[in-house]
Amino acid sequence: MAQRLVLVVNCGSSSIKFALRREGSSAALLSGLAEQLESPKAILHWHTTDGKQSQALSPGGHADAMASLLPLIDEYADQPLSAVGHRVVHGGEHFTGAALINPEVIAAIEANAPLAPLHNPANLIGIRAAQAVLPQIPHVAIFDTAFHQSMPPYAYRYALPDELYAVHGVRRYGFHGTSHQYVTQQAALLRGWPATQGAWLSAHLGNGCSNCAVLDGSSLDTSMGLTPLEGLVMGTRSGDVDPNLHAHLGRTLGWDLPRIERLLNRESGLLGLSGLSNDMRELEQARKDGHDGAKLAIEVFCYRLARSLAGLAVALPRLDGLIFTGGIGENSALTRALTLKHLGILGLQVDPDANSNLPRGEAGNIEAAGSTTILVIPTDEERQIAEESLHLLDASN
Structure with a gap:
């Protein structure tokens, strides 16, 4: 059986970074960036073993970018997608690992938006755009903060009144968890x-x-x-x-x-x-x-x-x-x-x-x-x- 395929989506307020990855492979089958979205200059760039290509997007929103991405996925995928993995910046204390996206998970991402106002709303835009064009595929949220939920309280608490933590979630969360997890695993394997x-x-x-x-x-x-x-x-x-x-x-x-x-x-x-x-x-x-x-x-x-x-x-x-x-x-x-x-x-x-x-x-x-x-x-x-x-x-x- 062929190794499974995952579409990875990292959405910003005016961009979507994406990659089509095969299970266990160190190289992407397809990767690229849709940028300047929601503007007349919206454009989609992608890279494969055939080289780099680009096309203009019209009218240029996130949904248009995802719709334009589908033919590329069909062209470079030799089997159906098994999952769509979404980078989400802030999971607060709700998430200690990956989560299958459902209405409750979306509500939790929205609830954490005040902690990452530039990131979580944009991540949700990408989730909704991808779900609209790939409704039958499981969508998974991977949180930057989840890896750091193993920190002990003496490392994540600020020296502030307890109510700010207990009621308002004011604590240290950490980010770049996916990267830190990946490179430390690779370091161990190299040893x-x-x-x-x-x-x-x-x-x-x-x-x-x-x-x-x-x-x-x-x-x-x-x-x-x-x-x-x-x-x-x-x-x-x-x-x-x-x-x-x-x-x-x-x-x-x-x-x-x-x-x-x-x-x-x-x-x-x-x-x-x-x-x-x-x-x-x-x-x-x-x-x-x-x-x-x-x-x-x-x-x-x-x-x-x-x-x-x-x-x-x-x-x-x-x-x-x-x-x-x-x-x-x-x-x-x-x-x-x-x-x-x-x-x-x-x-x-x-x-x-x-x-x-x-x-x-x-x-x-x-x-x-x-x-x-x-x-x-x-x-x-x-x-x-x-x-x-x-x-x-x-x-x-």
Whole structure:
């Protein structure tokens, strides 16, 4: 019997990222992006072994994008879909794993929308659009937060009055769970261990960034919190700031909450520090060219990253290895080197040649002789979503 097929959908407010995955395969049969949706410029891009192609979408909504995707699925799928797996950012405390989507699950996703107002409503748009064109296929929700539900209370509680947690759900949830779960499993397999063995620090670094401490397949602590703003310096997000910054900016500059939220989420991070860009590739080139803002942004990014990793190490009984992943983690040798300069206290020493010469898109070791293991592992959240969707279906039968 042929290995099953899963369509993976990651929907944003104006985009749909998708991938057609075969069970157990490391490569997508079909992948792509529908972007600028709900506008006259809406377009669908897709990639297969035949190359890259695009087509305009008219009138260009999410439903139109899903309808245009169906012929492509029919063309590249050699059997019917077994499931549609949806990335959902925030599951709150409702979900500790994948969930078969039904009215109760949709209601729970809606209930968690205040915790992820930019993400959960968009995820629901994608769910409804996909259900409309694929009504007979099981739809599964995979939550970014679910992997972190194994954190102990002392790691996820804020030092706030209990009512805020008990009544309003104010606690640390964490994100990027699918990525942290995937790369720590791959790290264990690379060591010849079972997938859920090992004590790992995982650094997912992209436009959004988070660290995670994982012991034997369970998240013990992570850098993001109630929202994806907490923690590390990111592309345009500030990460941790003094909690009283809101009051300070309100009193001294007269800023209201929406203005401050825009500052912290869209105008800060690498972009704010450098005054130039949120793209690490551009900043590295500018640093070479002597741009002081780019140099400072990279240094702050790497120091704060190292400080977070060192702090998360206390959650683990030992350290079997550190994993870099995500667009920056996988591709920026400079970021890895500058971060590791601060982490000698954890027994981490980089091999400069291995770090600089690691082939793009490949997993590999970059530690020096005698160092604790340091790995670069390309993440594959779509594969993880597909596999979790099928595991849920098997468990439900």
